[in-house]
Amino acid sequence: MRNPALKVAGIAAAVTLLLTGCVSQASIRQDAGGQSGDTLTWGWSLPSTWDPVTSAVGNDVHALTLVYEGITEVDENGEARPGLAESWTYAGDGRSVTFHLRPGLTFSDGTNLDAAAVKASLERGKTAKDSTIAPQLATIERITADSETDVTLHLNQVDYQIPLLLAGKTGQVVSPAAAKDPARLATRPVGAGPFILTGYVPGSQATLVKNPDFWNADQIHIANFVLKPAPDPSVAVAGLQSGQYDVADLTAAQVAGVKAAGFPVLTTDVLPVRVLDVNNTVKPFDNPKVVEAISTAIDRRALVETANFGYGEPAWQPFPKGYVAYNPELENLYPHDVAKARRLLAEAGYPDGVDVQLALNRADDPVGELIQQQLNAAGIRTKLTVMTPGVNNYITRRHPFVLDQFNARQSPVQALQVLFGPEGLMNLGKTTPKELPAAVAKAGGYALDDPAYPAAIQKATKIAVTNMPNVFLFTVTRFTAHSPKVQGLRNWVDIQRFEGVRVTT
Template sequence: MNRALNPGSAPALLGRRKLLGLGLGAGAAMALAACGGSSTAAPGGHSAGAGVLKWGWALPTSWDPVFSSAGWDVHALSLVYAGLTKLDPHGAAVPALASGWTYDSAGTRVTFTLRPNLTFSDGTALDAAAVKKSLDRGRTDPKSLVAPQLTSVKAISAPAANTVVIDLTHPDYQIPNLLAGKTGMIVNPAEFGANAASLAARPAGAGPFTLTSYTQNEKAVLRRNPGYWDAASVKLGGFELYPLPDASTVVAALQSGQYNVAQIPGSQVAAAQAAGLEVQVIPSMVVATLDVDSARAPFTDPRVVQALKFAIDREALLKTEAFGHGEVTYQPFPKGYAGYDPGSDGLFAYDPAKAKALLAQAGHAGGLDITLTTSAAAGVPEQIQAQLKQVGINAKIEVIPQAQFTQIIYIQHSRQVAVDQFAGRDSAVQAFQVLFGQQGLMNPGRATPPELTAALDKVTRTPLDSPDYPTVLQAATATAVRTMPNVFLYTVPRILARAKGVSPLPETTVVQRFEGVTVA
């Protein structure tokens, strides 16, 4: 995320990570001023006469999209922020705050036209000048976590109140997709001056809801924003967001009404259905992975990296840990996505004999010791440990607190191998940058082979609507999975159980959306 796909991501049931409390004391309750225009509010800050969706999912690492550090944060942040674009159910960029956009003939300038009369949730104008300031903050703040995705942006201008022009250093046709996620969420400039630190707990956006209260690690309460550009599609009066429920209690919590929608693991699907709950298994961009540091011995030897890939029985992991929900994979994109490379299917199929031979070639015929870092010792880490032992790799499991996982794994890059999940991204190139780029959060070795850099450059220069785009993107995927140390295991669908009074949820692959959803 970081499960730094989204964007389409689910909060990790495997190695779930949180970095909460930015700018807050533990357990601090933040009472937020109600904003977003006039509306009749019922007790608790929700609009009168409309249903409230109570979602057991995850609270964000930060309510500031520029400093949010987990990929699945995009789901929560999309409740309070909007971008120039958003993604349709298939992952393609469509208009949002912008009614449309055009590229010049060279592909180095993209012009967005804003919808008329846009406002932030506090009622202030959201014009081109505000968009420019927000996007410039994301690409220039020294501590920005979205800046690496905006390196192709040379300058942003606002020649008219409804016109935003983005000039690029080179042709980059990924910009509309890129701006559909955290990278493009528009933050009210009035709040990121003297009040910048408060954005961690007090978002200032133009999304479908407005945060009215927030208790760290416990609960976020939101109400419908009548000034949202697509307010007519938002049927819910309010929203309550909670941390991911414990797997052993989630069904009971749904039955009791503590939640009316919740993420559940595959192990609880049968129990949820038996309890009379509706269950949706929504394909997502999330993939279970191992982050491998190729700059740390013994993984400095490519043969040891390959041995690791062949030593893992992905089918067994999927059956035991995910109860068969998902598919074995050897690459970062699921089947059906433009970047999925058929030629990489089965590339590192389970072959313990080959793993042993590679280890012997690398001088480890007698075995070797590694440390497997995780934030949850039980389940997948233990099964991987057992599988590796069969080929002579003795893996010591190191458990670190969830709240420290982001800092240690993504910022410090101080571990050999980490059990992780990649949450996907709105833009394919952004996904590659997170996984394989020299500054990628999930590339602890900080090395990218030149052939992969060249393949990605070709992707950015290919228009999304070009008939050549899928072929070019798949070629980049093929290069990445053959040259990079990341170990992909299986896809992780978004499994949501809901009370019968909640209408079906939109089945969007990247970001879970709630347009049209009602609660009886």
């Protein structure tokens, strides 16, 4: 789900965009936290767009959180906590929720961030032509700004997932003035996050400075922030040693070498999972037995041990063990069985096997090569192809069979919608079992601390997984290497944040 190109005409990738049009000199003063030269360079990934409403890439949220703040946040364990809203109150019938904003909030351009601005931002998410978050806002019937600091979401059904939902891209508040020019917003964000974007070279790097007006600015100890693409495996150690990177996202293959070079590596079991996206309206994937044969032919344990260096756990569903939506009944749902996979193919009308094409995001993904070997062994003759950089398959649906990664969502109900809903980005076939929407709505109708909630959300997970074609593979581990001069970096199961992080000299 990484690295689609920006879909904004007229961007010159070779020229840094100095964002003086949306950043005041007061906002970039270096005396507003830390000393001049207190810089952290993060090797992660540049976003596909700086507009959270049109972002179609799950991984974008980490970069977007540098410049935007959500109405809520999620803590290190993925639980909802205050963000722009210092608290929230549900009506007794669960059909509305009022968020109480912190007083005196402003956007990075100096304009007021009040209830009217939050209302405008959420309404844009619901109605914008290219919005990728509209399906997640479907339960919001209307929004009212009741005062300067109180904004109420009136719901068409009981939905206690809203505080979780608004902790990610869906709840990141965009300046209404900036949103009037979506093309400009894609490269020049105006939010109220911990940093302000001051320079941007698409595909190369983004430069940011501390936002002195961020509500939690006292916890931001980094004056200057640079975001670059994660280092290539061949130069990861050199990049850390030279100071090109202070913090770098690693692959499993890089961990041993970086540790051997003496750099600390945070290892975090996170919410994302590797998955095969399958369009079940395209032959041969329109036959459920073919999809089951694929899932049965895959040796998930071998993927973990061989292609992922022993990190992660085999998965048959989109949620890891210990997560509220994880359904234990789905464990080992399709045990590895080559003979059974061949029988399923024969029953599907392919006694001599079948030819398929598996699309990869990058040619050197070892998981793709091992899956190819496993499927070939079961008579599923697999040709690997690399998707064209910058072409978003969630939009084009050109490739019906894709090795992907589901980067989770803050709300499990939202996750089910993204993966399996009729408008879900990762639902390539745009089909949905008729009983799933009702099961998802029922789960969302329970308060998060209601004893009945876990069973309800787990039931929805089972309906989705046993009726939809997605083939889940294994859970993801995040590896974050950092220079010894970086202190206070913490493990986050969801969005990476930098409160409390310092760069020492």
